[in-house]
Amino acid sequence: MLKNKKIVLGVTGGIAAYKAVALTSKLTQKGAQVKVILTENTQKFITPLSFQAISRQPVYTDTFLEEDPKNIAHIDLADWADFFLIAPATAHTIGKMANGLADDMLTTTLLATTAPVYIAPAMNVHMYENRLVQQNMQKLDDLGFHFIEPGDGYLACGYVGKGRLEEPEEIVHVLEQHQTRQQQSDQRLKGKKVLISAGPTREPIDPVRFFTNHSSGKMGYSLAEAAENLGAEVHLVSGPVDVTAPRNVQLYSVETAEEMYKKMTELYDDMDIVIKAAAVADYRPLQTFDQKLKKQAGALQIEMERTKDILQALGERKKQQYLVGFAAETNDIRKYGLGKLEKKNLDAIIINDVSQEGIGFHSNDNEVTIITKHGKEKTIPKLPKKEIAKEILQLIDEEVRKKFNENS
Structure with a gap:
């Protein structure tokens, strides 16, 4: 249940921190990707190297160590997470969380995440029973945070009572139960076949050079993950990307526009929903070379020819499919988006302005406007692409149900 899940594990400064290494190991063995945040006091009990070696x-x-100038670390990490787990959670950290304080890497990341947060307290029995600590935990519980109750037993301080960090195996089990409930709670696309294209294409010039674009595939892969979570049978046709394919999704890897055209048209007839999110090359070199082109004096001219228009072809042969296209534009985005919606016989177009800073191809965020052929329009403000994908699939599901009712 946790395979390919992205988990941020926050470890706070208590003696139970040593159990967090075993917890990291258990989660990793389940196939999860685990990134660990250590508070300053935690490092007095255990070193970062222990977690790095395991995870x-x-x-x-x-929070001020920014190794990648392209990203803000705590924001990037907050957006990355599918789950946020704090184990052990000290009374101090729980108090900061309950009051919205953010003064280190852990608490700043916590305030920025939209992922479900699980808190596993560990402390002296009297600290745990203190009314202030109980009030803070109740406040967080009311706000939607999830608690993993500590166990009863012998504590490091010598007392016997409630306050011992729950065992790693049980914490893993709690996360697996959450994932099961999440999958069972909303299966609105169960029985539907969904085809999604993602990423760029590469058009070769010679064995070492090619034309491509800046598409990262993140939006298409987020859509595939969201559709699978909603119960759909998902087929993902992807150009070359550095994104891990979602679990239980049938992945077809392609390179060129021609390969993507063939695979999309091959799968198309049997699909219920088709979303073309890939950034496919419009042109390719008319002539390719078997050997590497050598430098030469003067300019190099490469004649280009049009590739097949995949979305146009799908629109022309559309039957029962609900067909959705993307219009990644830099100017007059509404005009070009509406033109594509009509010209290519789409049921909906998703328009986004890739020239805006922070929502371009490689960003984790996006901002889109969805317009259907019946004139329904919805703008989704800047959100993580995973959240955008959920909104898009919800609207598509509503439209598909409406179309089915109209035809029945």
């Missing part, structure tokens, strides 16, 4: 992922200790 094979970076360990975060300082």
Whole structure:
């Protein structure tokens, strides 16, 4: 249930921190990707290297340590997470969370995440029973945070009572139960076959050079994950990307526009919903070379020819499919989007302005406007692409149900 799930594990400064290494190991064995945040006091009990060796992922200790100038670390990490787990959670950290304080890497990331947050307290029995601590936990519970109750037993301080960090196996089980409930709670696309294209294409010039574009595939892969979570049978046709395919999704890897055209048209007839999110090359070199082109004096001219218009072809042969296209534009985005909606016989177009900073191809965020052929329009403000994908699939589901009712 946790395979390919992205989990941020926050470890706070208590003696139970040593159990967090075993917890990291258990989660990793389940197939999860685990990135660990250690508070300053935690490092007095255990080192970052221990977690890095187990998780094979970076360990975060300082909110001001920005190693990648393209991203803000705590925001990037907050958006990355499918789950946020704090184990052990001290009374101090629980108090900061309950009052919205953010003064280190852990608490700043927590305030920025939209992922479900699980808190596993560990402390002295009297601290745990203190009314202030109980009030803070109740406040967080009311706000939708999830608690993993500590166990009863012998505590490091010598007392016997409630306050011992729950065992790693049980914490893993709680997360698996959450995932099961999430999948069972909303299966609105169960029985539907969904075809999605994602990423760029590469058009070769010679064995070492090619034409491509800036598409990262993140939007298409987010749509595939959202559709699978809603119970659909998902087929993902992807150009070359550095994104991991969602679990239980049938992945078809392609390189060129021609390969993507063939695979999309091959799968198309049997589909219920088709979303073309890929950024397919409009042109390719008329002539390709078997050997590497050598530098030469003067300019190099490469004659280009049009590739097949995949979306146009799908629109022309559309039958029962609900067909959705993307219009990634830099100017007059509404005009060009509406033109594509009509010209290519689409049921809906998703328009986004890729020239805006923070919502371009490689960003984790997006901002889109969806327009259907019946004139329904919805603008989704800047959100993580995973959240955008959920909104898009919800609207498509509503439209598909309406179309079915009209035809029945």
